Amino acid sequence: MAVESTLELENEDGRTKKDANFLGQTMEDDDETKGEVIESVEMAFRDTMIPSWKGQLTVRAFVVSAILGVMFSFIVMKLSLTTGIIPSLNVSAGLLGFFFVKTWTKALEQCGILKHPFTRQENTVIQTCVVATSGIAFSGGFGSYLFGMSDMIASQSSDSDSPTLNMNIKNPSLGWIIGFLFIVSFIGLFSVVPLRKIMIIDFKLIYPSGTATAHLINSFHTPQGAKLAKQQVSALGKFFSLSFLWSFFQWFFVSNEDDCGFQNFPTFGLKAYQQKFYFDFSTMYVGVGMICPYLINVSLLLGAILSWGIMWPLIETQEGHWYKDGLGQGSFHGIQGYRVFLAIAIILGDGLYNFVKVVGKTGIGLYGQLKNKESLTVLPVATDCATKDTTSFDEQRRIQVFMKDRIPTWLAVGGYMAIAAAATITLPHIFGPLEWYYVIVIYLFAPALAFCNAYGCGLTDWSLASTYGKLAIFVIGAWAGKSQGGVLAGLAACGVMMNIVSTASDLMTDFKTGYLTLASPRSMFVSQVIGTAMGCVIAPCVFWVFYSAFPNLGKQGSEYPAPYAIVYRNLAILGVEGFGSLPKHCLSLCYALFAAAILINVARDTTPRKRARFIPIPMAMAIPFYIGTSFAIDMCVGSLILFIWEKRDKTKADAFGPAVASGLICGEGIWSVPKSILALAKVSPPICMKFLSRRTNLKVDDFLSTLSR
Numbered sequence: 081m082a083v084e085s086t087l088e089l090e091n092e093d094g095r096t097k098k099d100a101n102f103l104g105q106t107m108e109d110d111d112e113t114k115g116e117v118i119e120s121v122e123m124a125f126r127d128t129m130i131p132s133w134k135g136q137l138t139v140r141a142f143v144v145s146a147i148l149g150v151m152f153s154f155i156v157m158k159l160s161l162t163t164g165i166i167p168s169l170n171v172s173a174g175l176l177g178f179f180f181v182k183t184w185t186k187a188l189e190q191c192g193i194l195k196h197p198f199t200r201q202e203n204t205v206i207q208t209c210v211v212a213t214s215g216i217a218f219s220g221g222f223g224s225y226l227f228g229m230s231d232m233i234a235s236q237s238s239d240s241d242s243p244t245l246n247m248n249i250k251n252p253s254l255g256w257i258i259g260f261l262f263i264v265s266f267i268g269l270f271s272v273v274p275l276r277k278i279m280i281i282d283f284k285l286i287y288p289s290g291t292a293t294a295h296l297i298n299s300f301h302t303p304q305g306a307k308l309a310k311q312q313v314s315a316l317g318k319f320f321s322l323s324f325l326w327s328f329f330q331w332f333f334v335s336n337e338d339d340c341g342f343q344n345f346p347t348f349g350l351k352a353y354q355q356k357f358y359f360d361f362s363t364m365y366v367g368v369g370m371i372c373p374y375l376i377n378v379s380l381l382l383g384a385i386l387s388w389g390i391m392w393p394l395i396e397t398q399e400g401h402w403y404k405d406g407l408g409q410g411s412f413h414g415i416q417g418y419r420v421f422l423a424i425a426i427i428l429g430d431g432l433y434n435f436v437k438v439v440g441k442t443g444i445g446l447y448g449q450l451k452n453k454e455s456l457t458v459l460p461v462a463t464d465c466a467t468k469d470t471t472s473f474d475e476q477r478r479i480q481v482f483m484k485d486r487i488p489t490w491l492a493v494g495g496y497m498a499i500a501a502a503a504t505i506t507l508p509h510i511f512g513p514l515e516w517y518y519v520i521v522i523y524l525f526a527p528a529l530a531f532c533n534a535y536g537c538g539l540t541d542w543s544l545a546s547t548y549g550k551l552a553i554f555v556i557g558a559w560a561g562k563s564q565g566g567v568l569a570g571l572a573a574c575g576v577m578m579n580i581v582s583t584a585s586d587l588m589t590d591f592k593t594g595y596l597t598l599a600s601p602r603s604m605f606v607s608q609v610i611g612t613a614m615g616c617v618i619a620p621c622v623f624w625v626f627y628s629a630f631p632n633l634g635k636q637g638s639e640y641p642a643p644y645a646i647v648y649r650n651l652a653i654l655g656v657e658g659f660g661s662l663p664k665h666c667l668s669l670c671y672a673l674f675a676a677a678i679l680i681n682v683a684r685d686t687t688p689r690k691r692a693r694f695i696p697i698p699m700a701m702a703i704p705f706y707i708g709t710s711f712a713i714d715m716c717v718g719s720l721i722l723f724i725w726e727k728r729d730k731t732k733a734d735a736f737g738p739a740v741a742s743g744l745i746c747g748e749g750i751w752s753v754p755k756s757i758l759a760l761a762k763v764s765p766p767i768c769m770k771f772l773s774r775r776t777n778l779k780v781d782d783f784l785s786t787l788s789r
Contacts, residue, residue: 121298122474122598128199133485133600136201142610144180145206148173149213149614153622155749156214158364160223161626161633161640163703163711167371170211170293172316172742177206178300179313200301204599205607207293208590212611217619219582220261223642225549225574227252228649232634233642237649238417239567239657247513248567254624256510261616263506264576267499267523268583269608271530273492276591276601281479285538287592294596312739319740323363323747330361331755335768343710346771353771355388356708365711367744369718370737375693376700377712377719383701384709392419402664416636417663419706420650425670426702427647428550429677435547437685438536445539478595485600496527503576511572513565518556522576529577530584537585538592545585549578550651557655566656571648583612626752629759643707677702 152169159166181198188194220226227233229250239245250256272279279285299305334341343360346353369377395418399405403414500523508516529548537543557570587608594604632638634645662670677698684695704712718741725733772780 122477124302125200125598130481130598131196131199131201133602135196136199136205136600136603137606138196138202140181140184141202141206142209144177145209145213145611146614147180148176148206148210149611149618150622151746151750152210152214153217153615153618154752155745156217157222157619157622157626158640158749158752159368160218161642163365163707164223164644165368165372165703165711166218167368167741167745168289169214169742170207170289171296171738172746173210174203174207174293174296174300175309175313175316175739175742177210178203178309181206182306200297200597201599201603203297203300204294204594204597205603207297208593208604208607209611209614212586212608213615213618215582215586216261216265216612216615217622219265219545219579220257220619220623221575221578222619222623224644225571225578225648226257227634227642227645228652229568229571230634230645233645233649236636237646237653239653244563244565247565250511250568252623252627254620257620257623258616259506260510260575261620262613263499263503264579265583265612265616266609267496267503267526268530268580269587269605269612270492270495270499271527271580272534272584272588273487273605274489275531275534276487276588277483279534279538279588280591280595281482283538285535285592287538287589288541290589290592291596294593297593297597308735312736315736316739316743316746319743320747323367323744324751326363327748327751332765333767333769334765340768340770342769344771350771350773355393356710357384357388357713358710359713359717360710362711362714362748363744364748365714366718366721367741369715370722370741370744372715374719374723376697377715379696379700380704380712381716382696384704384712386701387419387705388709391422413663418666418669420646421662421666422669422673423702423705424647424651424654425674426677426698426705429674430681430697430699430702431547431550433678433681435544438544439532441539442532442536446535478598481598482595482601485602487601487605507572507576511568513560513569514556514572515560515569518559518569518573519576522552522556522573526577526580530581533581534585534588538588543582543585545578545582548581549574552577553648553652554655557652560656562656567649567652570652570655574648625756629756641707647706
């Protein structure tokens, strides 16, 4: 599962490795247990019958998946429209899927009408379907490229006064969004299906997040794992309730005005509050901070201090010299131009470095795999019996099941060509500037890029979907040209490319999970297809709830500013127009921060690991440059809570930390549903809680006293 695309690299790296560490610790209590688990996972299930691939696709699995898919889509949507930092929800999906179906089957068993027991294969199907559904809320671009096409974002971007502005706008509409997602979201699934055996069995790629999820599901279906899962679900439920009730309580104090409520509490004083340094009491981001690695949270805080604590106050002193007086906070010819484009420079520097790094690793790894395969053909070929003797029982069992239910290659190739043909015809009708030959070029290169992304993700657990999307923005945008709607064409091309390469790596990760849980590749593929189809309907409907309920959606300073929508739009503008409209010295600062991002990454990769873990992550540092600092403080509070918990009782913190964090995230995320309903019904909170300085408060008191006379 990905995260907001500009932080996707860090989240995929840090988040999933942290999940893998948590899951590994549940299996490594001592050396003896470790050896037993690794050597004989399948021995524990040797007496359990494996359902057929159709038997793994149960009605109850998809009912539960739909319910959890809606829940997680609201969570992902809210995160996308606020800061764009989306943690892994795989643990929550696995936990809640296990809990719901286990409760269901237990009730049926007590009634004597249980026909099919709950298996780990069915659990895998649920987890796959839920993540595929909620993943569309991210890859659909509702907080990035897709919403970046709207007039709300265009009015705040650097092309707001362009004569070709109308040609580069496409306002959201439920009909075309659903159609667009159905066209672009499935083709990535077909692009890598023929490579599943090569990736999983021949190359033995790790796919850390898929492996970690498989260990989690395997452990759930042992007696000890089921007991721990129930305790984790209980903890998740408690903190879900706490988070939901706290969000409900806060709602009463926000009224409909700016700067109201606990989320604008001047924790460190009014002067710090003016520079956006405050704790906003968001349980969601406290939970996100508990899941994200410490280094990401510290990097966010360092970026906040560097930008809002040092750079912006210094640049504001140059008002009238570097940029005109009185332009306002939202003008891209003023301070806002520095905030957005300096953040973009760091994002591009970090993204370029990691693109070269991962593609280099992919090339070296692929060369090594092919070279070894060629050298083996020269040697005497071992017999089948000898091969089986040198293969563990687990591996034999898994290969047998994985190769049993093959997906025909003709289906994958035919599906890809059919969808590509449909997209070539329909996409130019949805986006006028996106010519049919642009679409053909994208689909010609997409399979190779999807393979690179899936292979690199298997080696490093890093998905470069956002980087490939940005590449499409620049190439197609520049090709289309400024006067021919290049901004809109670039953003649309970004959506096509991101969906292809993202779903390709997601599917291969799910194949790895299925391989380790003995789930059929066919059931995995069908589950991914059904989950994607549900997401293509659920995610736009969830977005439409936010879009209809909150008129200021996407506006800077609002509750849902969709910060990366404006970043993506300005990336498209840069690709089409160049740097001519930037304020004075902005380009020089961009070059400096671009180079700094690359040098910091070089230092991280060349320094010994003990020291490298203290070097910040540039892309994480870039995020507060535009959005502010409050969420970074929330996440650091989450890190602090987890750190103290680990010092007091590391075993419990490792076992229950992700469950507690998931509860905090889900509680506030689900509060978005009744909150949106209240907004649609035009029910406003009754109180506005504001904080004033003593001097301002005295003036207000004097003014009120004159009115009462």
